[in-house]
Amino acid sequence: MTAVLEVSGLKTHFFTHAGVVKAVDGVDFTVNKGEVMGLVGESGSGKSITGFSILGLIDQPGRIVEGAIRFIGEDIAKAPEDKLKSIRGNRISMIFQDPMMTLNPVLRIDTQMMEAILAHEPVPRKEAWERCRDALGLVGIPSPEERLRAYPHQLSGGMRQRVSIATAFLNKPDLIIADEPTTALDVTIQAQIIFEAQKLTRQTGTAMIWITHDLAVVAGLADRISVMYAGRIVEQGLTDDVIDRPLHPYTVGLLGSVPTANNRGERLFQIEGMTPNMLALPEGCAFSPRCGSASGACRTPPPIEHVADRELRCYHPRSQAAAQ
Amino acid sequence: MTVFVIRRLMQAFLVVFLMSVIVFFGVNIVGDPIYMLVSPDADQADIEAAIRRLGLDRPIWEQYFLFLKGAVQGNLGDSFVFGQPALKLILHHMPATLELAFSALFLAIVFGIPLGLFSGLYPDNPVSKGIMAGSILGFSLPTFWVGLMLILLFAVELGWLPSTGRGDTASVFGIQTSLATWDGIRHIFLPALNLSLLKISLAIRLTRAGVREAMGQDYVKYARAKGVSTKRIIFVHVMKNIMIPVVTVMGLEFGSLIGFSVVTETIFAWPGMGKLLIDAILQLDRPVVVAYLMIMVLFFVLINLMVDILYSILDPRVRLQDQGA
Numbered sequence: 173m174t175a176v177l178e179v180s181g182l183k184t185h186f187f188t189h190a191g192v193v194k195a196v197d198g199v200d201f202t203v204n205k206g207e208v209m210g211l212v213g214e215s216g217s218g219k220s221i222t223g224f225s226i227l228g229l230i231d232q233p234g235r236i237v238e239g240a241i242r243f244i245g246e247d248i249a250k251a252p253e254d255k256l257k258s259i260r261g262n263r264i265s266m267i268f269q270d271p272m273m274t275l276n277p278v279l280r281i282d283t284q285m286m287e288a289i290l291a292h293e294p295v296p297r298k299e300a301w302e303r304c305r306d307a308l309g310l311v312g313i314p315s316p317e318e319r320l321r322a323y324p325h326q327l328s329g330g331m332r333q334r335v336s337i338a339t340a341f342l343n344k345p346d347l348i349i350a351d352e353p354t355t356a357l358d359v360t361i362q363a364q365i366i367f368e369a370q371k372l373t374r375q376t377g378t379a380m381i382w383i384t385h386d387l388a389v390v391a392g393l394a395d396r397i398s399v400m401y402a403g404r405i406v407e408q409g410l411t412d413d414v415i416d417r418p419l420h421p422y423t424v425g426l427l428g429s430v431p432t433a434n435n436r437g438e439r440l441f442q443i444e445g446m447t448p449n450m451l452a453l454p455e456g457c458a459f460s461p462r463c464g465s466a467s468g469a470c471r472t473p474p475p476i477e478h479v480a481d482r483e484l485r486c487y488h489p490r491s492q493a494a495a496q
Numbered sequence: 497m498t499v500f501v502i503r504r505l506m507q508a509f510l511v512v513f514l515m516s517v518i519v520f521f522g523v524n525i526v527g528d529p530i531y532m533l534v535s536p537d538a539d540q541a542d543i544e545a546a547i548r549r550l551g552l553d554r555p556i557w558e559q560y561f562l563f564l565k566g567a568v569q570g571n572l573g574d575s576f577v578f579g580q581p582a583l584k585l586i587l588h589h590m591p592a593t594l595e596l597a598f599s600a601l602f603l604a605i606v607f608g609i610p611l612g613l614f615s616g617l618y619p620d621n622p623v624s625k626g627i628m629a630g631s632i633l634g635f636s637l638p639t640f641w642v643g644l645m646l647i648l649l650f651a652v653e654l655g656w657l658p659s660t661g662r663g664d665t666a667s668v669f670g671i672q673t674s675l676a677t678w679d680g681i682r683h684i685f686l687p688a689l690n691l692s693l694l695k696i697s698l699a700i701r702l703t704r705a706g707v708r709e710a711m712g713q714d715y716v717k718y719a720r721a722k723g724v725s726t727k728r729i730i731f732v733h734v735m736k737n738i739m740i741p742v743v744t745v746m747g748l749e750f751g752s753l754i755g756f757s758v759v760t761e762t763i764f765a766w767p768g769m770g771k772l773l774i775d776a777i778l779q780l781d782r783p784v785v786v787a788y789l790m791i792m793v794l795f796f797v798l799i800n801l802m803v804d805i806l807y808s809i810l811d812p813r814v815r816l817q818d819q820g821a
């Protein structure tokens with residue numbers, strides 16, 4: 173399998189007045205051609221910042237301090253703005269979380285879709301318009317000609333997110349970063365959107381990073397899952413392995429908080445404690461204050477270990493703990 | 497839209513009527529004009545004859561009724577001082593004031609928006625800090641003082657520009673304007689600049705605040721994520737959004753430009769409505785004061801209406817019939 177994206181040792185820090193926020197602090201992962209990787213974690217764990225780092229969209233006071241982002245073999249972590257601009261929306265596109273906020277309220281849909289094409293290719297406007305119309309048709313939008321003439325406020329949330337997805341696929345990118353694209357939508361619409369996105373990745377062979385805080389969403393969608401906590405990936409493996417046999421105590425906690433057919437009606441398990449304060453992370457394992465298995469060893473940061481089918485950052489993975 | 501405009505015009509009619517009551521009775525409280533109008537050595541009979549001639553012997557409500565009767569027919573009474581219809585006097589002075597106000601608005605837009613855009617895009621740049629400091633001065637220095645300083649600097653010290661009066665005018669589409677002659681432009685420059693300083697500052701602040709807010713919005717980040725050029729993001733995505741508040745506020749401020757021109761016209765001896773008003777107040781020329789205020793009310797109502805229509809054109813989310821009465 174060929175790797176589309178190889179991120180290694182990525183660190184993106186924000187230098188704020190209150191201190192350095194290590195939003196992404198040593199992240200490694202690889203996304204292969206046509207593969208969907210689920211990037212899962214609580215709010216504030218650094219998922220979006222990871223996505224924006226890949227696109228070179230980190231603003232002051234933040235910056236990528238270390239690491240490589242190899243996109244089709246070429247490191248773009250320190251690429252000049254021109255180079256990044258030619259990649260953004262063209263080779264790597266992004267879908268944002270809130271469809272209500274991401275479309276410009278005073279520009280028509282056709283303007284906003286066509287500019288994604290025209291920014292990269294000098295095609296006639298008519299041709300660009302036709303491509304937009306066809307793309308809207310592909311994501312299941314009825315009467316796309318009419319929708320193209322509409323303003324964002326005239327479309328529903330689900331419709332707007334379909335527009336974003338259609339826009340993301342316009343230039344047949346190698347990679348799409350979808351940052352919680354269904355979180356703001358209700359469950360049935362969510363399922364439809366995921367279905368459309370999955371269908372399109374299959375058809376086009378586009379690789380995808382699907383960011384979410386909801387393991388249930390990626391369970392049926394992703395080939396592999398990376399679980400992120402406080403700026404680091406703590407567990408990574410094939411979706412079925414991670415879901416069926418979570419090893420990291422944090423993943424176990426996340427899975428316990430997902431409503432399923434089996435635990436319906438029961439009280440959902442919640443991970444104890446607060447999400448970490450990124451300005452004052454505990455020494456060693458960042459999860460230790462909330463972890464039931466923590467020991468003295470956890471006071472030094474756990475390294476990445478390759479355990480069977482998994483990559484893991486934990487001294488006491490669950491299956492071992494259970495065996496004791 | 498038509499329904500909206502009709503409803504607004506009916507509201508406007510009501511506002512103008514109420515204002516006429518307030519203005520008419522208000523003006524009658526301040527001072528007795530008769531002693532300004534008759535010569536100091538006139539005897540009692542002369543004074544009484546003058547009072548009768550001006551209709552001031554009738555009860556105030558009857559005077560108002562007569563005024564209203566005339567107003568419906570487009571007659572706002574005759575000036576005590578000039579003996580001419582007040583409306584005619586005002587209309588005669590109106591073009592001078594309007595061209596002054598439009599010139600000031602023009603300066604506010606061509607200076608204010610680019611300066612505000614720059615300081616919004618580069619808030620930490622020393623030039624931006626200079627622009628902001630300048631706008632604070634523009635807000636806080638009194639108009640008459642700035643006017644005097646402008647005269648002192650450009651007219652007295654440097655001698656570049658004339659300091660008083662309106663220059664030559666020429667006719668454009670049947671309107672006499674000083675903007676059509678070089679002499680006229682030289683004359684209007686200082687008063688227009690004086691009148692616009694406050695509005696330039698306002699435009700800077702509005703544009704800057706709008707740009708800073710818009711640049712942090714998701715739609716800007718999303719446009720960047722699509723690979724759209726910075727130029728297009730600023731001039732299409734951001735500008736289209738901030739034009740909505742900027743146009744709305746600047747449009748509404750146009751009425752206050754006409755109002756504020758009273759001060760500027762007095763300093764620069766600009767022969768507009770403002771100067772006419774000040775003279776009328778000093779001579780207690782009631783009909784002219786009343787007519788001026790009525791016309792100003794009408795102006796404000798019309799400006800509001802036009803801004804509302806413009807707003808609905810600029811912002812696709814606004815539809816006029818949605819707004820309640």
Ligand SMILES: Nc1ncnc2c1ncn2[C@@H]1O[C@H](COP(=O)(O)OP(=O)(O)OP(=O)(O)O)[C@@H](O)[C@H]1O
Pocket residue numbers: 186188193194195213214215216217218219220221222232233234385450
């Ligand atoms: N501009 C910034 N300045 C300072 N800190 C920031 C900035 N942007 C993000 N951060 C910090 O970086 C951390 C990671 O943020 P990020 O947006 O990646 O979280 P996330 O995992 O996407 O969460 P969510 O599910 O809420 O979207 C957060 O703790 C946040 O406070």
Ligand code: SF4
Pocket residue numbers: 420421422457458459460461463464465466467470474485486487488489
């Ligand atoms: S390293 Fe220690 S504290 Fe961290 S998750 Fe594993 S057991 Fe818990």
Ligand SMILES: [Mg+2]
Pocket residue numbers: 219220221351
């Ligand atoms: Mg996020």
